[in-house]
Amino acid sequence: METTCVHRDDRATYRAKERNLQMKDRIVQPTAKAMPEVTAQPPLHKVYRTISLAIVVSLAFVSSARGAALELYETGAPDLGTASAGRAAMASDASTAAANPAGMTLLDHSQLLTASGVLLPSTNFDVAPQTTTSGGGGGNAGVFFPLGSFFYVHKLSEKLRLGVAVFSDYGLGGDYGKTWVGRYYITEASLITGKINPSIAYEVSNWLSVGAGFNFGVGRLTFQSKINNALPRVPDGGLALESWDEAFGGNVGILLRPISKLRIGLTYQSPEDYKFGFRPHVTGLGPGLDFIRKKIDGVKANIPMTEPQQVMFSTVYEVLPNFSLMGNVGWQNWSAFGEFPVGISAKNQRSIEANLHFSDTCQIAIGQQLRIGEKWLWSAGFAYDSSPVSTANRIAVLPADRQLRYGTGVQYEINRDVTAGAAFEVMDAGPGPISNSRGPLAGTLQGHYSTNLLNFVALNIIWKF
Template sequence: MVKSYRHSLLLPLAALTIGWSHSGSAGGLMVWEIGTPTLGTAGAGWAAMPEDASTAYTNPAGTVWRDNTELMAAGQLLYGHLEFNDDGASNVPGNDGGNAIEWFPGGGFFAAGRFTDRIGWGFAMAGNFGGVLDYDGDWKGRRFVTETSLIGMSLLPSLSWKASDCLSIGLGLNVMGAYYKYESRPRAGLAGGDARLKYDDRDIGYGGNLGVIYKPTAATTLGFSYTSQVDWEFRDDLRLDGFGPLFTRLVERLDGARTGFDMNAPQTLTISLQQHLTGSTTMYANVNWQEWSEFGLIGFEIDNPNQTSATINREYDDSWHGALGLRHQYRTGALAGWALSAGIAYDSSIEDLGSRTADVVVDKQWRLGLGGQKELCPGLRLDLGYTLVWMGDVPIDQQGAPPFSPRLQGSYDDYSLNFFGASLQFEL
């Protein structure tokens, strides 16, 4: 959907060589894993767990259900496996790119409490959007990307109101900062060799979170959470170097040109259930929708005398998620005092083979979560969790524009993400 289109050489170079993003999770680039107790249920129960301070992030309506002020500090480490395997049709010489994810830290801080019996408050600081890919500089896909980052971090102050003994409503402000970086190695000219293209910027966007908690019985908690779209406008000077004489005029136009990308974090809807099956066993469930089709529409503009601009359609699909988990409290035996949890989840993919690119590698995902919870002493609780995200073999066939028409064809075999997390909750 082109708004204006001038100088046909400018737009294809920028549109086909500048990308964005990450290893991806939750069907797209938004992960369920932030180091909190939901690691142990594969995200199940996300919006229906008002029993700790992390509800300030997952559902602001839950904060008014806290009897005391609670603080939670959570940390996690991600280790991924993302290595390209060439099927023989790639036409740029090089290696397989190495493991493009490896270790990446995450986590957050959460606080929740009440002003009165009817008014609660919350504050959360966490990031569950984006990530980093870092390929070897001389890999076969370097014409498309060598390094890319899109990292979102949210600050979420919120208020909640208990409308009745079984219903609460919460509203939060999402102040979401984002950092975006992209590098690639386009072909330098007719003689071959690598040039360099680089771009990076930061921006802050704003959105809202709406939550509802409904407890029809003492054993049942239903949660509804909506997060609005957050828009970013990245603006930075495009840096080009190492191009041969064939591109002299093009580089003169683009090098140092103010270049903008308009992106967004998509809106989401989550419905969750927490159901006490017995006095010791609790079941959790989720259904979720995320609007990645809007995220795939990227506004692009080069601020030069020609005013080249467009909306680039990455042809992404909205994603759907379902999750189911259990937690069991042990009261006797060797595990007395521990609550152990497990969960399984499925996320549909936002892209297929026709829309998959080396800067955003995602597919349908299965999640398996395991966790343990123990009260160390009155007012101090420890949670440990692990989630495996499995995508298996993910094919790719990305082709670039003439005159050189680079191609990356093959698959990312045994693609997986491993999240290791822990949190401590203090009650004041």
């Protein structure tokens, strides 16, 4: 009996353990079957990954839009004919009010100069085989720009002059079209600026003059690019911004005349800080990327953009009574332009430090002026500016490489009080090789510019009072 009782207990214990194991199997088995349903969903993860990349791409235009500017010497004034050589020491007309205000003291009469013309660019991109996005080269991406300027110098006394200049010396634009290979980086961008510069000059002695001015500028920044919807049958979306802002700055200069045949000019132009604020405008997002709109809805970004400070040293030497040589050595602070904070305002305020890895640039220029008879003056010049950015950091919105300027012009004295002139300059902005990679949505963009020219044509007229 006792043995039988022990045997039954063992069987009961075994059956109880077996039931427990079966219950565990029922609990564990559904979970084991459910796990593949949670983890094995590559399409969903790809969508999330795509969304994250798209957000990065949509914000990456901040650096591209910031690059949409180039500091230009070409205001349409007669020094266009010397490719800006001798600019800070020429002091031969009212445009010195902007170039070097100290030079105003060399003008014997009050003087008005107006200039108008055009910028005719030729910018053609050759696509390299490493480019991963389909599309064309964008054709001529250069954008036609009108040129116009106004300079006035008033002779207040024998030693004191007042001046005012209205001109633009900062900006650029490009339009590659909607089907070019770099459309996920940029399709169109421009920065247009204009400034007014009142100034004053004083002749300290017969060999030294000093001058200073104050700048007030207004700028308009626009940018457009495409967004890759990552679905073959869904057309590209779009990203755009437009913003206006103003900036303040100043310039100072000195003019030395150690001997009667030599003029030496030195000028400093302060930086001018724009702060463009905008809300990104996104259109045409596909079903997988509409999350971007919700992510950036209500977000405002601030892009600071600085016209770099610069220093220019110029000389003009009268070799013969009818022949003069002139030259420049200059410096521009582009490294400061490349380092900036991007401010983003939403529910949480934050700032992102960015660096475009720009470098300071230098300029060397040489020119000449030859007087032909009593009425005609012929000018010619050449200038070299180093590249502000390397191949690895160059962006399509600012394709400038090293810059070579070739200028020529003529002036004709209609009478004692009126002189008319014309000038032409071509700026070769170099091959500008580009090698950008911004993830699978924007792709890799590589290539160079087979032509990268800016052609400036201007007419000017001078009135003496």
